[in-house]
Amino acid sequence: MSEANDRRSFFLHLGLSAATLAAGDTRGIAFAENEQKTHEKIAISGVANAAYSPFDDMMTAFLEKHGAPGAALAVSRQGQMVYARGFGLADSETGRPVLPDSLFRIASVSKPVTAIAMLRIAARNSVPLDTPVFDILPPRSWLARTSDTRLKRVSIRHLLQHRAGWDRDRSFDPIGRPVEAVRSAKKRLPAKPEDILRYALTLPLDFAPGEAFAYSNVGYLLLGRVIEHLSKTKYENFVRENVLNPAGISRMKLGRSWSGDLEPDEVRYYDVQNRKAPAVNGPKLGVTVPLVYGGENFEGYEAHGGWIASAPDLVRFASAVDSARNPLLEGATLRALTERPEGVAGFESGGKPRPAYYGCGWNVRPVGSNGKANTWHNGLIAGTSALLVRRHDGLNWAVVFNTDRSRDGQVLANLIDPLIHRAADSVREWPVAIEPVKPGNSKENRS
Secondary structure (H helix, E strand, C coil): CCCCCCCCHHHHCCCCCCCHHHHCCCCCHHHHHHHHHHEEEEEEEEECCCCHHHHHHHHHHHHHHHHEEEEEEEECCEEEEEEEEEEEEEEEECEEEEECCEECCCHHHHHHHHHHHHHHHHHHCCCCCCEEEECCHHHHHHHCCCCHHHHCCCCCHHHHCCCCCCCCCCCHHHHCCHHHHHHHHCCCCCCHHCCCCHHHHCCCCCCCCCCCCCCCCCHHHHHHHHHHHHHHCHHHHHHHHHHHHHHHHCEECCCCCCHHHHCCCCCEEEEECEEEEECCCCCCCCCEEEHHHHCCCCCHHHHHHHHEEHHHHHHHHHHHHCCCCCCCCCCHHHHHHHHCCCHHHHCCCCCCCCCCCCCCEEEEEECCCCEEEEEEEEECCCCCEEEEECCCEEEEEEEEEECEEECCCEEEEHHHHHHHHHHHHHHHHCCCCCCCCCCCCCCCCCC
16 A cells, blocks of 8 residues: 555554554544654554654654665563554555564574574573584584684584684675585585585684684574574474464564565565675576575575564564563573673773673673663664664564665664664653563473
8 A cells, every 4th residue: 555545544454443443542543643744754554652652753754864665663661562663665666565563684683583592492401501512513514624623612602602713804704605605515506504604614713712702693503503403403493483482473484585485574675775696596596686685695594694573573572581471581591691701702901891792692781780781683684774672671672674774874773773762761651552572371491
């Protein structure tokens, strides 16, 4: 439905009646009608509530200023989903709007998902996090004769905290070289995650395991293989059954590269630079295609960046991490999530704790002296920018875009981060929730 259609029908169609009228409250509809006069340029979908106008105003102003086609924002408070709205267009060509539950590629926001899965399976199998990875994985099936011998010292904790020894700034990121990966394996495109990993394991490490912090996509691909080995099932199946289902999430899945393989309720993606490259995935291998639709090896991103999700589902996931009811993690395993890493990864010279650091799959910034912290992760690939935040005061939020950068080249997730904090702080009252964020009644062993 395009913006030119009847405005009132547009907002009713996108969900105002379902949640608002069910409560016998028509104020949401009246607010939506008034709201259109303020935000004529940006289509808005989802439940409207005047109390949350700081979020509406911030999002519409942001899209207008930075030229993003579409976005979705969801917010929970103390385990209750209080806000979920879509902004702008999911498809600029057809005028299809973003809905609150539209699916987006989330890029590296996939890493917290993989981290929780790894912590759960490690706890279930009583595997200490400091166990060397190749004490778990059969070394002969992964390590070549040319592999760096220091790889045998890489532990699960090193991988989770990006301290395993790969530094893409010193060398390069193997995930961006699928052609070299399949050539090394004497295979043909497309390169699977296993192909990328085997290629990476033939390369020398950039530093000794545990010595430093350096963000590593390869490390999370390796965690995917550890999860598969310990669970004896495919990575995606384990995550869906043991992380997402217990959190009440059914629609998250690994995404696809080719435009014809997108999910029906998935957005279209727009690369600000309109880059093209020979296809490394999809049905047109070798043909020049948009980077967002086969020019990058998206299927190969898997455990480090391959998931698609809605903003509400990301908030459900964040809320389930330490939920009082059926949490995904408990006790020592939950504490490990935000544990400060050793050495220079967690401490400045002289032993002073860093104000922020990378824990197990999440960036962590301690707040005060009572053990609370803000934790977050962002994601960025061509056509996508995403941000997931768990704030120390019980607020969680997720924002996803169907483009990566602003008109002037700035990363959207970085730009919007302080603005969402400011909007949240401007909310004066928090009316009744859209829905409780209730983890499912999973009977899986808790970690």
